[in-house]
Amino acid sequence: MARMEDDRIPVTLVGGTLGAGKTTLVNNVLRNAGAHDVAVLVNDMGEVNIDAELIAGSADDDVIDLTNGCICCQLQGDLVAAVNRLARERSFDYLLVEASGISDPVPVARTFLGETEGEEDPTDYYRLDTVVSVVDAYGFWKEFDPEAERPDGSDAPGRTLADVLVDQVEFCDVLVLNKCDLVPDEELDEVERVVRELQPRATVYRETYADVSPEAVLGTGLFDYEEVSRAAGWKRRMREGDGRRGGGGDEERHDGHEEHDHADGEHDHAAAHGVTSFLYESDRPFHPERLDDYLEAWPDGVVRAKGFFRLATRPETVMGLNRAGPSVTAGPIGRWNEDDDRRTRLVFIGTDVPEASVRSALDDCLATDAELEDAEGLSDPFPSPPE
C-alpha cells in the first residue's frame, strides 16, 4: 500500500465551534500520545492566544500559534509557511492543527493537499491523515435557534454558527460529540442521529471532556477528500432520491450522472427515530415570490436544507439553496447545461420535520400554467448573478 511507504508527517486537523472542547481534546491527546512526538499548531481568533497558553507543555517549543485571523481565510499563506518552517526546524512525527472555532474545514484541508497558491507546498512534508470535528452536544440545538448570534470578532461575514457547525459536521472523518455530561441521554441520542444523518461516514464518539484515546484521532488513515465530500448526508439523499434514478448530487455537477449508494439502511434507521431526511423534486419551476415567502416561514426542526431549484423567471439559471438552521442563502449559482436534468431537487434534513406539509407548501409555491406563460411579468426577489 502506498501509505506504508509514505514517510511524510501525518496531520490531524481538529475543528469545532467555539468552546466545543478542541483544546481539551488536544491536551488529552498530548498527555496520552505515548510513542508519538506530537507538534501542535493552534489558530485562535483572539488578540492573545489563550489556547496556546492552555495547552499542556506549551512552554516547550512544540506548540506554535497563529493569532489574529482564521486559517481558513486570510491566514492560509501563514499556515503553510508556519507548518513548513516547523517541519524544517524541529523534529517530531505527528502534527496536530487546532483550527479556530469559525474555520471552514474544507480550505484548511485543501491547504494540506497542496491546493493553495504560493511557492511553498506543505505536501512535501505532510499528509492529511484525519479531520476531527468536536461538537458541543449541549450547544448543538442552540446553534440552530433563530435567536443565535455570531460571536463577536468573527470575520466570517454572513455566516452563522449554524453554517459553520454544519460545515464542520459534514466535512470530518471523526466526530467527537462532547459535553455529554450536560445532556440527557435521550437528547443525546437525537443529536447523534442528526449528526450521523449529516455525515454518515464519520466515526462518532460520545465523550465528556473530549476524553478520546489518541488512536481515535491520530494515525487513523481515514481522510479521503473525495469520500468525505461525497458522503455528506444531503448529497447521499440526493443520489438516492426516492428510489428512482438519482440526479447528480455534487454542486459542481448537474448532469444526471448515475450513482449507486448503500446507505438505505442507515436512513431507515434514522427515520424510525424522528430524524427526517427527504428529497423534494419537481419539473415545474417555482413562482419566485411565493417561494421567497416560504423560505422566510421555515418549519421548525430543519437542521439542513440544500439543493438546486428552478425559477419561472430564470429558465436558464441554476438556483442554489443552502440552509443551515436559521441561516439561508438562496440565489443563482450557475447556468444549466444543454443536457442537464433541470429538475428542482432540494434535500431536507432535520428532526420531526413535517414532510407532507413541507411538500405541499412547496407544491403551492410552484408556478401555475398561467404564471409560466406570463413569467416575465412576475417579480423576482432573489439576488441577481454577480456581474
Ligand SMILES: Nc1nc2c(ncn2[C@@H]2O[C@H](COP(=O)(O)OP(=O)(O)OP(=O)(O)O)[C@@H](O)[C@H]2O)c(=O)[nH]1
Ligand atoms: N461540562 C463540560 N465542560 C467541558 C467539556 N469539555 C470541555 N469543557 C469545558 O468547556 C470549555 C471550553 O473548552 P475548550 O477545550 O477550551 O474549547 P475550545 O473548543 O478549544 O474553545 P475555543 O478555542 O474557544 O474555540 C472549558 O471550560 C472546558 O473545561 C465537557 O465534556 N463537559
